[in-house]
Amino acid sequence: MSDPYVHEQPDPGPDDAPTDATDTTDTTGKVVPFRRAAPDPVPTVDPTGSPDPAPVEAAAWTADLPDDGPGDPDPDRAADEGTPVDAAPGTYPVSLAEWMEAKDTARRPVLPQWLRTPAERQMVWQWALRHYGAATGYHAVRLPLVYTPKLLAYAPRGAWRWSAAFGRWVSDAEAKPLRAAAVRDEDAAEYLRLSRQRDARVKLRTLLTGMSSLVGLPLALTLYVMAPSWLLALAVTSLTGTLGCVGAPADRPLVHPAKVTFRKRKLSSDVVVRAFEAAGMTTKDQGITFPRPIGRDGEGWRVVVDLPFGKTFADAVKRHESLSSGIDIAPTQLFLDRDESSARRVSMWIADRDPLAVPAGPTPLLGATRVDFWKPFPWGRDERGNEVLVSMVWVSLLVGAVPRQGKTFSARTIALAAALDPYVRLIVFDGKASPDWRKFTKVAHRIGFGIVPKNGFDPVEHLLSSLRELKADVEDRYHRLSELPLHICPEGKLTPEISRDKRLNMPLTLVVVDEVQEYLQHPVHGREILDLLVYLARVAPAVGVSVATSTQKPDDKACPSVLRDQHQARFALRVGAYQVSDTILGAGSYAEGLDASRLLKSHKGVGILKGMSDDAGIVRNYLADGRDADRILSRAAMLREAEGTLSGDAVGDAPAAASTDVLLDDIAAVLGRGKAEAKVWSDTVVDRLAEHKPETYGAWAKLEGRAKADQLSTALKPYGIGTEQIARRVDGKQINKRGIVRDDVATAITERNRKRAAE
Ligand SMILES: Nc1ncnc2c1ncn2[C@@H]1O[C@H](COP(=O)(O)OP(=O)(O)OP(=O)(O)O)[C@@H](O)[C@H]1O
Numbered sequence: 001m002s003d004p005y006v007h008e009q010p011d012p013g014p015d016d017a018p019t020d021a022t023d024t025t026d027t028t029g030k031v032v033p034f035r036r037a038a039p040d041p042v043p044t045v046d047p048t049g050s051p052d053p054a055p056v057e058a059a060a061w062t063a064d065l066p067d068d069g070p071g072d073p074d075p076d077r078a079a080d081e082g083t084p085v086d087a088a089p090g091t092y093p094v095s096l097a098e099w100m101e102a103k104d105t106a107r108r109p110v111l112p113q114w115l116r117t118p119a120e121r122q123m124v125w126q127w128a129l130r131h132y133g134a135a136t137g138y139h140a141v142r143l144p145l146v147y148t149p150k151l152l153a154y155a156p157r158g159a160w161r162w163s164a165a166f167g168r169w170v171s172d173a174e175a176k177p178l179r180a181a182a183v184r185d186e187d188a189a190e191y192l193r194l195s196r197q198r199d200a201r202v203k204l205r206t207l208l209t210g211m212s213s214l215v216g217l218p219l220a221l222t223l224y225v226m227a228p229s230w231l232l233a234l235a236v237t238s239l240t241g242t243l244g245c246v247g248a249p250a251d252r253p254l255v256h257p258a259k260v261t262f263r264k265r266k267l268s269s270d271v272v273v274r275a276f277e278a279a280g281m282t283t284k285d286q287g288i289t290f291p292r293p294i295g296r297d298g299e300g301w302r303v304v305v306d307l308p309f310g311k312t313f314a315d316a317v318k319r320h321e322s323l324s325s326g327i328d329i330a331p332t333q334l335f336l337d338r339d340e341s342s343a344r345r346v347s348m349w350i351a352d353r354d355p356l357a358v359p360a361g362p363t364p365l366l367g368a369t370r371v372d373f374w375k376p377f378p379w380g381r382d383e384r385g386n387e388v389l390v391s392m393v394w395v396s397l398l399v400g401a402v403p404r405q406g407k408t409f410s411a412r413t414i415a416l417a418a419a420l421d422p423y424v425r426l427i428v429f430d431g432k433a434s435p436d437w438r439k440f441t442k443v444a445h446r447i448g449f450g451i452v453p454k455n456g457f458d459p460v461e462h463l464l465s466s467l468r469e470l471k472a473d474v475e476d477r478y479h480r481l482s483e484l485p486l487h488i489c490p491e492g493k494l495t496p497e498i499s500r501d502k503r504l505n506m507p508l509t510l511v512v513v514d515e516v517q518e519y520l521q522h523p524v525h526g527r528e529i530l531d532l533l534v535y536l537a538r539v540a541p542a543v544g545v546s547v548a549t550s551t552q553k554p555d556d557k558a559c560p561s562v563l564r565d566q567h568q569a570r571f572a573l574r575v576g577a578y579q580v581s582d583t584i585l586g587a588g589s590y591a592e593g594l595d596a597s598r599l600l601k602s603h604k605g606v607g608i609l610k611g612m613s614d615d616a617g618i619v620r621n622y623l624a625d626g627r628d629a630d631r632i633l634s635r636a637a638m639l640r641e642a643e644g645t646l647s648g649d650a651v652g653d654a655p656a657a658a659s660t661d662v663l664l665d666d667i668a669a670v671l672g673r674g675k676a677e678a679k680v681w682s683d684t685v686v687d688r689l690a691e692h693k694p695e696t697y698g699a700w701a702k703l704e705g706r707a708k709a710d711q712l713s714t715a716l717k718p719y720g721i722g723t724e725q726i727a728r729r730v731d732g733k734q735i736n737k738r739g740i741v742r743d744d745v746a747t748a749i750t751e752r753n754r755k756r757a758a759e
Contacts, residue, residue, distance in 0.1 A: 113295075119386065123298070142256065150254055151244030158247025170205045172198045267294055267301040267327070267350060275326025279319040282308050291345070298384040300333075300351040307344040316346045317593040323348075332356055332600060335383060335618075336593045355383040356603045356620060363622035365416055365632055370639055373421035373508055374496045379413060380605070380621040388619045390569075390612050392418070392510060392546045396537040397612075398564055399550035400584035401573030401596070406605035407550045408436045408514055410571060410621045414548060416629060418510040419443045419636035422643040423500045425509040427470065429463045431518025439630050442637040445509075445648030451518050461662075463513075464525050467532035470511065470545065474536065477506050477543040494544040502644070509545040511536065516549040517558035523715040524663050527699040530563060537566035554583045571619070572596035573607035585610045592616070663715055664749050666692060671742050679726045681739040682709035709738050716740065719748045 094102075114120040139147075168174070175198060182191035223235065248254050269290055276282045286308040294303050307316065316323065316336055324331040332354045339345040360381040371377055376389035392414060401407045418424040419440070426444040430437040433450025441447055446466035448459035481489055481498075489498060499508050513519065519529045537547045549567070551559045564583070572584040574596060581596040582589050585608060589595070594608050594616055605623060610616035624632065640646045647653065670688035671677055686708050690701030700711045713723045726739040 120298070123385070139255070146256075147254060150248070151241055154245075154247035154249075154254075155240045155243040156247065158243030158245065161246050162243065170202065170209055172201045172205070267303065269294060271327055272303055272305065272348075275323050276305070276307075278326035279322035281311055281315060281319060281323075297349060299353075299355070300349050300384070303348045303350065304339065305346050305348065306342065307346060309344065312343050313338050313346050313593070314591045317591065317595075320593075320595075320598070330354055331598060332603075338592060349384070351383065355385075356599065356606045356618065358620070359605070360620040360622050362628065363413055363416070363624040365413070365420060365622075365624065366628055368420055369635070370422070371417050371420040372496075373418050373424045373510075374499075377417045378622065379410075379417075380619040382620070383618045388609070388617075390414070390609070392548070393508065393544070394541045394546070395569045395612065396541055396547040396567045397549075397569040397571060398554075398567035398584065399548065399571045399573070399607075400554040400575065400580075401552065401607065402575055403552050405573040405599075405601075405603075406607070406621060407552065407573060408434065409605055409623065409625075410573070410607065411512055411514060411548055411550045412436060412629060413622060413624050415440065415510060415512050416624055416632045416636075418508075419633055420639065421508070422636070422640040422645045423507050425507045425647065427466055427509065427511040429459070429466075429513045429519070431513070431515030433459075434514075435626065436629075437512075437514060439626075439633045441650065442633050443640055443646070443650055445650065447649050451522060460519060460522050460525050460529075463519055464529060464532075467511075467529065467536065470509070470540070471532055471535055473509075474540045474543055474545055477545075480504070480506070481543065493542070499544055506544060507645075509540075511545065511547045513547070513549045515551060516563075517551045517553045520559060520563070521557075523711070523717075525696075528696055530560065534563050534566055537563065541568075554580060567611075569609070569611040571607050571609050573605070574599035574601065574603060581608075585616075589616075664719060664745060664752060666697075667740070667745050668749060671745065677742060679724075679739050679741050681726055681728070681737045682712045682723055683737065685740060686712055712740070713738065719752075721745060721748055 109116065114124050175194060179191060179194045179198065182188075182194055223232065227235075245254065272290075272294070273282075273288060276288050277284065282288050288308065289306040290304065291306055292304050294301060296302070313336070320334065320336065321331050323336075324334045327334065327350060329350060333351040335349040335351070337347040337349065339347045364378050365371070374391075374393055376391040378387050379390040380388045382388055397411075397414070399407050399411050415426060415428060418426055426440065427446040428437055428440045428444045429446075429448045431451060433452075437447070437449065446462070446469075448462045448466075451460050453459070477494070481492055481494065484498070484504075489495065494506060494508075498504055498506055513533070516533070520526050520533075522529065533547065533549065536545060537549075540547065547567075549559075549563070553559060554564065570585045572581050572594075575581050575584065576597060578590045578595045578597045581594070584596065585594055589608075589610060594610060596608050599606055605621035607619060607621070608616060609619045637646070637650075640650075666689055667685060670685060670692050671680060686697065686700045689697035700708065703711060709723070716723070721740060721744045723738040723740055725736050727734055727736050729735075
């Protein structure tokens with residue numbers, strides 16, 4: 001019997017054979033058969049040993065045989081004689097190993113899949129408990145409040161109905177129409193027979209009723225007087241319940257069902273075929289095949305489809321919405337996975353309802369006393385409810401999304417896990433100075449908020465000095481790790497033991513920069529911050545320093561690709577367009593079916609994670625709101641205090657005082673004293689600054705045309721210094737360019753010094 005789930009590929013038999021140059025019946029042309037390919041030692045049938053190979057259809061596969069085998073001494077001659085290119089089905093004897101492997105694959109499992117995997121088993125038990133527990137609770141609440149009053153109300157009618165039915169039985173009312181018919185037909189013999197039968201029946205039934213009453217009434221009386229109250233209550237309840245049920249109206253049920261019956265959709269192969277046809281991925285003639293039966297997978301259906309030859313997984317991804325429409329579901333219910341065994345194989349998971357709109361719930365960190373940051377920790381759940389564990393050791397992470405989708409919360413859950421490991425050093429900077437990160441001051445080694453200097457403290461300079469400090473630390477770690485004895489550092493890499501040895505001072509370090517674009521676009525320090533972050537994201541993870549940056553502007557201007565590309569792990573929450581999704585997740589992600597622009601506004605804290613492990617996929621982040629974060633951080637602070645690992649800003653140990661407004665001093669240093677230097681072109685100032693401090697201003701000097709001068713005017717704006725047209729004679733010609741006035745800079749410096757003194 002053919003498999004009902006398999007739609008056979010039309011067999012390209014003789015009728016379908018092309019009738020052009022290869023038509024062998026055409027005697028006017030010469031048929032030139034193809035030569036066989038060079039011998040290939042790898043069998044074409046299931047070379048990977050995949051646990052689920054595609055069904056092999058007759059004439060749909062070919063095998064290469066050695067040309068110089070004993071049965072084919074001269075391949076050229078054989079070809080000239082018209083040896084068919086494709087082997088006839090069943091020509092090649094199957095080896096015993098292949099035969100056994102085919103049988104192994106075809107064998108159905110003894111136990112259903114859900115019984116064999118502990119996670120699914122647990123899920124089914126939990127579902128049963130949830131489902132039947134809810135139904136029991138529903139009825140338990142309604143029993144005293146709804147069902148009992150109804151039964152009491154219907155019981156008198158039930159008593160009446162029951163006694164009327166009993167009376168009809170005693171009087172043999174059911175045979176009355178027959179007796180009436182005999183009278184109408186004037187059939188005296190029949191009437192007499194029926195009457196005699198009725199008399200006998202009525203006599204017997206009356207006798208039985210009388211005897212039952214003689215026994216039943218004293219019994220009822222005895223029960224009433226002697227029986228314990230519980231038995232009496234049971235008897236009255238049963239009698240009232242029975243009479244209530246008998247008296248209930250037929251159109252209004254006594255008991256309300258505990259669940260609403262939704263329209264249930266069973267996914268069949270016909271629906272899937274219809275969807276692929278509607279999406280233009282196949283035609284009625286081509287068909288698609290199902291290498292394995294459609295089956296339940298968690299709270300949805302798993303369908304594996306082989307597309308027509310030439311169609312690819314990427315084609316299916318492009319038609320994601322049409323396919324959803326063809327199946328008649330929302331696009332957020334359809335998940336397409338690549339199947340590595342063939343480019344034309346697509347694995348689809350069709351969820352019963354939008355799984356991403358269901359929040360993953362509060363973070364398990366709330367119940368954790370401490371975390372080992374060397375080990376993966378729970379970050380969220382995937383679309384099917386499986387827990388997603390992540391590890392930040394050896395990786396850097398980029399988080400991107402439009403505002404209000406959960407960027408900060410997702411990065412913060414990682415930082416909270418790090419905080420609960422007292423041996424992890426935390427460096428936290430928040431470009432937008434929101435309240436979200438404030439409580440990290442309890443534990444963070446270095447911390448800063450926003451970009452605007454306040455009370456003589458410039459958060460941008462603090463970030464800069466922290467990153468410089470960290471860069472020096474990273475370089476130092478590399479040296480020291482290579483010098484450590486082999487018994488302490490066997491692989492030349494940081495180990496949990498080394499990272500927790502306070503004397504070695506090489507703790508795991510997590511740098512979180514939220515809204516990183518704010519720092520990267522800083523007119524003076526943006527370039528250096530970028531260079532430092534690029535260095536750290538590229539080089540530092542190997543010595544235990546991981547960087548997590550988040551941005552709502554992943555474009556090249558706000559967060560250049562030179563930084564983005566250094567992050568191995570990417571997490572994209574909802575974005576506006578698939579191009580932006582590709583910018584965050586990396587080029588080619590869309591073609592792999594990863595597109596964060598398909599996520600909806602309601603999918604808060606939901607994103608696509610790529611690069612953290614071999615597989616990319618959806619993560620619904622656990623939630624830690626402000627209060628939860630505060631609780632976790634208070635616990636983390638206590639833990640660090642007990643372990644003696646609080647350091648840096650958390651204990652008031654700030655880095656060397658940051659010099660504010662260094663730009664003014666730098667400009668003053670490069671401006672000459674003479675009259676000719678009273679006004680200097682911006683280009684010239686920039687070139688001199690680049691010479692003076694190449695690491696800070698080198699990038700400005702590389703800019704072309706107006707951009708070079710613009711850098712300086714933007715940087716000077718906060719100090720109220722404008723640029724003006726300055727004319728010069730160069731090679732006999734007068735040239736006008738924008739520049740700055742030395743006195744303006746001197747005034748700004750005086751003003752700044754006065755303010756500092758006042759503070
Ligand atoms: N895992 C989650 N589960 C449920 N809701 C969440 C989750 N993460 C975030 N949210 C909700 O989304 C809101 C926005 O989150 P968050 O502040 O992290 O977004 P954002 O992208 O950083 O926004 P902005 O760009 O404005 O800073 C939160 O206030 C919270 O209500």
